[in-house]
Amino acid sequence: MSNRNTIKISVRNLVEFILRSGDLNSTFTGSSRNTDAIKAHQKIQKAAPKEYTAEVSLSYTFEKEDISLEISGRADGIIDNDGIITIDEIKTTTAPIEFINEDYNLIHWAQAKTYAFIYAKEKALENIYVQLTYYQIDTKDIKRFIKAFSFKELEEFFLQIVNSYIEWAKTLSMWENYRDDSIKSLEFPFENYREGQRKLAVSVYKTINEGKKIFIQAPTGIGKTIATLFPSLKAMGEGYTSKIFYLTAKTITRTAGEKAINNLREKGLKIKSLTITAKDKICFKPDAACNSEECPFAKGYFDRINEAIKDIYLNEENFSREVLEEYGKKYEICPFEFSLELSLFSDCIICDYNYVFDPRVYLKRFFLEGTTDFTFLIDEAHNLVDRAREMFSAEINKEEMLNLKKLSMNYSKDISKTLNKLNSHMIEIRKLCEVKDNEHIEEDAPMEIIYLLMELMPKAEKWLLENKDKNNEFKEKLLDFYFKALAFIRTNEYYDESFVTYGEKQNNNLKLKLFCLDPSHLLKEASKRGKSTVFFSATLMPMDYFIDILGGDSESYKLRLNSPFSRDNLCLTIDSNISTTYKMREFTYDKILKDLNTVVKAKIGNYLVFFPSHKYMREVHDRFSEKNLDIKTIYQEISMNEEERESFLENFREGNTESLVGFAVMGGLFSEGIDLVGDRLIGTIIVGVGLPQICLERNIINDYFKKKNNQGFEYAYMYPGMNKVMQAAGRVIRREEDRGIVLLIDERFLHRNYYSLFPKEWSNPRICKNSNELSGAVKEFWENTSK
Structure with a gap:
């Protein structure tokens, strides 16, 4: 690896960093423009004569003192007319074309002139032309400005830019050297590796070095966060990766990455780490x-x-x-x-999955130039399956459209006319839903709707741009629908056989959704934005399912690790005499209460009970608390903010002198990503096998994978359900000294298909046929633990 002090930057980022000024204006500017801009570029490039070469990669390394500034980018076009060279820079605009003059945007000229300098330097040209091509998206009008520059003029301009940046580049370079020195001397932050932890770390380092993917199933308590971050940092110190993204699904799991980085800082690591907080949470106004x-x-x-x-x-x-x-x-x-x-x-960015994978919000400032040498660490990777489905799907609904249509009559007859046509098509789809079970499914995208949405977009954009300063209900609702329509149009651009379109009648309303059934291809493409991707979770099983659905392939590495803790630490029991299927739930309350009493009254402590639905949970909670006034109970509300979540968890204190029983929902806020170590949690009771609620979307997934690989029920219901069960059970044993009970309540846990999904550390569970056997198993465990 090179030891030179090299700082890499794109042409665009360089000139913007030096020349930008003025206000931040995130008012509406026409957000379909990113897609339209790409199409406009392609349209202009395709219409150009044969002398025009599109998308030319250019790079130049500027050296000063001990700094190498590597500047790169892609010129939109280079025109060679018998040796007379013109650099073409294409810009799209929503402003009227007559408002565009030669000095409309100096940064545009700066970008084009930088490309011109690099090309002229490379080709030893004494003179070169620079052309700015402005394309008005609505009218499709084009205006061009051409200037001739001598190489000397461009060199003077370029030197002015880079010399303005070089002091900042020195700061960055000094920091990178300082960081890399600290990484090279950094040792693992704990005295010893846990069993399997070193193997995990070595595998991650090898994956990054080779630029591959790895899928890691590592049980709770093995220390996955530090065992993935530590080798990633070591790879950074050796130059194999320049940036680490630690990606999570939930705010509560983000703290694990922050804590690990801070632990490493205490051991001497020097690193710039950033946590990206959602805009609505951090906004000052x-x-x-x-x-x-x-x-x-x-x-x-x-x-x-x-x-x-x-x-x-x-x-x-x-x-x-x-x-x-x-x-x-x-x-x-x-x-x-x-x-x-x-x-x-x-150096390390801790953020939501969206910032790398979601096509609507991913950090384009990193990835527009193509692939990078970045490393993606995907924490709790089992969550990415459903999150990806939502990222790549889009929906609109008739009621919202109709309300907007009624409002639009007083503001824009042009918009109202298109919304009226859209509403008519939605009525037709609603009629199709009424034919069968209030639902209608099509393999193809609804092109009539999409064409009308495309017709609506410029009309909506024009009105919004002309009424920037107005604030009223119509503007608010139009803007909201605009972004949903935009997502619908964009989703159609990558719609293929892994999608379906479904309509679902809800009372008099209609939801129309482009639904991504299999996100594997799109995730695979998104992963190419980086060099290597590490998927890890305590419940990444069955492994082949996750490799398939998350975009892995035969080249991907996979690693399964055993629990580092003694099996004697865990009392795993199963009550297989209760059926918790939806139809049987009302007959299970007394039996479940009996099991709860047996477990909770065996030892004073803190317990969590997980249910497949909020309604089921509340019913059992209310009955339990009514009959056990001496036991403190709390339950998960349907919606809880961060303060309420923290308050819920603060009840689980060490050394409680009376028992606490918390009631929660599987797959919810408290079934994963929380760390209740020691006596903060000594038992978990799990009611049911965690199957997602039967619904239209799950049934569509079922049908799709039944055709694709004959595993429809497994992909749609069984695997996601058992994943929730294993996550909930994993709350109990977090450290070597932890001891606890896990009770699984449902007859299906002994069915072969479910039992075969049990992790290795669940071997030889105690099967209890009645409350006496359960009482004996729990009593025996606690007696042995106290010895």
Whole structure:
């Protein structure tokens, strides 16, 4: 690996960093433009004469003192007319074409001139032309500006830009050297590896080195977070990766990554880590629009952002939410946009899956130039299956459309006309639903609807752009529907045989959804944005299912590890005399109460009971608390904010002198990602095999995979269900000294198909045919544990 102090930056990021100024204005600008811009580029490039070469990759390394600044990008086009060279830079615009003049945007010229310098330097040209091509998306009008430059003029301009950046590049380079030195001397933060932990770490390092994927099933308590981050950092120190994304599904699991990084800092690691917090949570002015008129943190944002970046970079290593808010207030800048800016200069980014995989919100500032050498660490990877389905799906509904149509009559007859046609098509689909079970499924995308949505988009954009300063109900609802329609149109662009379109009649309403059944191909393509991807979870089983559905292949590595804890630590019991199927639930209450009493009254402590639905949970909770006034009970509300979640978990204290029983829902807030170690949790009771509720979408998934691989029920219901069961059970044993009870209640747990999914550490469970056998098993376990 090279030891040179090389800083890589794109042409666009370079010129924007140096030349940007003014306000942050996130008011509506026409968000279909990213897709339309690409199409416009392609249209212009295809219409160009044969002398035109499109998408030309260019790079140049500028060296000064001990710094190598590697600048790269793609010129939209290079025109060679008998040796007369013109660099073409294409820009799309929503502004009227007559408003575009030669000095419309100096950054556009700067970008094109930088490409021109690199090309002229490479080809030893004394003169070169630069052309800006503006394409008006609505009218499709084109306006071009051409300027001739000597190489000397371009060189002077380029040197001015890079010399302005070089001091910042030195800061980045000094930090990278400092970081890499700390990584090379960094030792594993604990005295010893747990069983299997070293093997996990070595496998992750090898995967990153070779630029591959690995799927890791590692039981709870093995220390997956540190065993994936530590080797990733070691690979960074050796130059095999330049940035690590630690991706999670939930805020509550994000803290594991932050804690691991901080533990490593205590051992000498120097690293710039960033946690990206959702915009709605970190916003200073949640009721204001993101523009300079309404938000002071947007006004003059680009005049202050570079100073803020340099200040925080020189004085902080942990770009946490609290630190971002502190500096955001100091410089009066938007903290969310600030975090996105800092992501460019962070070594490790802790964030939601969306920022890498979701086609609507992924961090394009990293990935538009093509593949990178980044590493993706996917924590709790079992959650990515359903999250990916939602990322790649889109829906609209008739009721929202109809309400918007009624409002539009007073604001835009043009919009109203298109919405009326859309509503008519939705009525036709609703009629089809009424023929059979209030649902209608098609293999093909609804092109009539999509064409009408495409017709609506420019009309909506025009109205929104012309009424930026207005605030009324129509604007709010139009904007909301606009983004849903946009998602619908974009989803259609990658619609294939792994999708279906379904309509579902809900009272008089209709939901129409482009539903991604199998996200494997799209996840595979998204993974190519990085060099290597590490999927890990305590419940990544069956392994072949997850490799298939998450975009793995025969080249992917896979690793299964055994639990590092003694099987004697866990009392796994099964009551197989109760059926908790939906039809039988009302007959199970007394039996479940008897089991709960048997387990809870055997030893004072904290317990969690998990149910397949909130309704089932509340019914048992109310009956249990009524009959056990001496036992404290709490239950999971249908919706809980972060403070309420923390309050729920704070009840699980060590050394409680009376028992606590918490009632929760499988697959919910408290069934994974929480760490109740020691006596904070000594028992978990799991009611049912966790099957998702029977619904249209699950049945469609069932039918699809039944045809594809004859595993429809397994993919749609069984595997997701047992995953929830194993996650809930994994709350009990978190450390070597932990001891606890897990009781599984359902006759199906002994059926071969379910039993075969048990992890190795669940071997030889105690099968209890009645409450006496259960009482004996629990009593024996606690007596042996106390010896």
